[in-house]
Amino acid sequence: MSTVAARAMIPLPFLSYVWEYVRTRQRSLAKRYKANPSMAMLVLTTTLYFWLARRRRSKQAGVPPPRGIPIPCIKSRLFMLDIGYMFIKSKIEGNELQYVYDLSKQGLTLRTATIGHSLMIAFEPSSVQHMLVKNFENYPKGPSFYKILHPLMGTGIFNSDGAAWKNQRALARPHFQVTEYKGAVHIETQINQVFRILDQTISNGEIIDVQDLWSRYTIDTTTGFLFGDCVNALDKPKHQFLEAFSRTQKVCGWKMRLCSYKAFVPDFKMSQDVKAMGEFLMPIVDSAIAKENARRQREEERSLSDDSENTTKDSEEGVRDKNENLLAHFLSSTDQNGQPFDRIYLRDMLMNFMTAGRDTSTNLLTFVCYCLGKHPKVMDQLWDEIQSIVGCDRKPDHDDLKKLKYMKQVINETLRLYPAVPFNIKYCLEDDVLPNGYFIPKGSMVAHSSYVTHRLKEYWGEDSEEFDPDRWGPDRVKEIRPFMFFPFHAGPRICLGQNFAYNQAMNTLIRLMQRYTWRVVEGFVPRPESDITMFSRNGMQLIFDHRWD
Numbered sequence: 001m002s003t004v005a006a007r008a009m010i011p012l013p014f015l016s017y018v019w020e021y022v023r024t025r026q027r028s029l030a031k032r033y034k035a036n037p038s039m040a041m042l043v044l045t046t047t048l049y050f051w052l053a054r055r056r057r058s059k060q061a062g063v064p065p066p067r068g069i070p071i072p073c074i075k076s077r078l079f080m081l082d083i084g085y086m087f088i089k090s091k092i093e094g095n096e097l098q099y100v101y102d103l104s105k106q107g108l109t110l111r112t113a114t115i116g117h118s119l120m121i122a123f124e125p126s127s128v129q130h131m132l133v134k135n136f137e138n139y140p141k142g143p144s145f146y147k148i149l150h151p152l153m154g155t156g157i158f159n160s161d162g163a164a165w166k167n168q169r170a171l172a173r174p175h176f177q178v179t180e181y182k183g184a185v186h187i188e189t190q191i192n193q194v195f196r197i198l199d200q201t202i203s204n205g206e207i208i209d210v211q212d213l214w215s216r217y218t219i220d221t222t223t224g225f226l227f228g229d230c231v232n233a234l235d236k237p238k239h240q241f242l243e244a245f246s247r248t249q250k251v252c253g254w255k256m257r258l259c260s261y262k263a264f265v266p267d268f269k270m271s272q273d274v275k276a277m278g279e280f281l282m283p284i285v286d287s288a289i290a291k292e293n294a295r296r297q298r299e300e301e302r303s304l305s306d307d308s309e310n311t312t313k314d315s316e317e318g319v320r321d322k323n324e325n326l327l328a329h330f331l332s333s334t335d336q337n338g339q340p341f342d343r344i345y346l347r348d349m350l351m352n353f354m355t356a357g358r359d360t361s362t363n364l365l366t367f368v369c370y371c372l373g374k375h376p377k378v379m380d381q382l383w384d385e386i387q388s389i390v391g392c393d394r395k396p397d398h399d400d401l402k403k404l405k406y407m408k409q410v411i412n413e414t415l416r417l418y419p420a421v422p423f424n425i426k427y428c429l430e431d432d433v434l435p436n437g438y439f440i441p442k443g444s445m446v447a448h449s450s451y452v453t454h455r456l457k458e459y460w461g462e463d464s465e466e467f468d469p470d471r472w473g474p475d476r477v478k479e480i481r482p483f484m485f486f487p488f489h490a491g492p493r494i495c496l497g498q499n500f501a502y503n504q505a506m507n508t509l510i511r512l513m514q515r516y517t518w519r520v521v522e523g524f525v526p527r528p529e530s531d532i533t534m535f536s537r538n539g540m541q542l543i544f545d546h547r548w549d
């Protein structure tokens, strides 16, 4: 008998003994409890499975590890059930950001450990720097994040790690560099539509919800940048795509929070919404593919022709076509395996860049208008700067933007208090120790929050929750140490659209202030909250006036 066969024979008597024992035991259990033995076995196995899984998790999270201090658990009176309840309640009531900020008073490195779910939370700037930069490779987005966002983002840049992410980033980066300033050029049509809407509101003596206005404005500017044509959301207050997009983000936001319990999040409309978004995006992708094919055919024909004069002229056109928008740029490139991107991939790419660019810019414009409306002195100082550098009616150019130092301070202070992506979750690949000595076990989810870190009194002082653009002035800016401020993320995954976003916000603000003044409706208090990105639950109620009679 071969050794392999001999090895296989050894456990057989033992296994048959175990099987016999289980069968007899099943029969006796059935007799005793008159119950279905298979059902009893199923219940027993399931209980055992969950008990073991829980033991393994709590072991990972709680037992003093050899190399670091175990992270203290958030104080709880009822095995974390009270914390879970408070967290869900705060999310439903729209106070979640405040709730998480209040938790930071217990400590800057914490963990939750409800049954079946454990989350590490790191608020200290050095921990954030460690995860986003120094040990970046150890903190990818991870499998949970990927699974939850997959229906919305597919395998796009936001929802991928490793080679797939690297390739998309490398491809998109030059396009952002080339077209960085196009954000400004492309706003012309949309800004005139905004003026029309605001003029109408003023003449009717109405209040305007600028959050709604900017969300339609930024979808138009972002789609213009991404695929050339804008969706004209400023003309259509109710857009099926936008509604489906918001609903899906809400569901994904809930799933990310509940993580292990994501199955409890109702998502009946999700597949319908994803389908509706696909139906909107697919024709855009298909028309871009048709354009690209036509361009390639033209190029082939040209290479056959001997007419050198035409060749120069047409090849310039070809280059222009290739770079005219991000979709065209992707179409003329290949994936990490050297293959052309398929339709689904391109659809996902659009979804990702739309999510990245639209709600974040909406949030910035909404809250900068709020902060200025609430602080008239800051608005006056900013207007003085605009008058002295750009003037009362001239369109700003790239050099003007560089000179507008106080405007940059105002924008940074807004991003500090209202960062568009207030939370972020990473996945720990291998056991790790944070610079403050706390141990992160392999397989943990680790959250950081720009919202909380940007407001920590330990770092920003007692007035950390006050809006004060002067903290960014030349004398005080030195006090802002690395990773106290990271609204655009940091390290290899830093926001690609950062300059685009600054340029667009500055241009829009200049044009707006050259024409209008505004104030916040008396008694109105915004309620910032977040699904994936931050927004104000009750909109942003402002009253606009013409600057000049």
Ligand code: HEM
Residues within 6 Å of the ligand: 157, 158, 169, 222, 225, 353, 356, 357, 358, 360, 361, 364, 419, 420, 421, 424, 487, 488, 489, 492, 493, 494, 495, 496, 497, 498, 500, 501
């Ligand atoms: C105020 C405006 C903006 C803010 C505060 C912001 C913030 C962020 C943050 C925090 C991330 C990291 C997200 C994560 O990894 O989970 C990010 C990533 C990204 N952002 Fe922005 N963003 C803004 C505007 C834009 C715009 C206008 C675009 C493009 C049109 C853009 C494109 C991207 C892309 C492509 C990524 C993914 C980068 C990667 O994973 O490698 N962002 N942004």
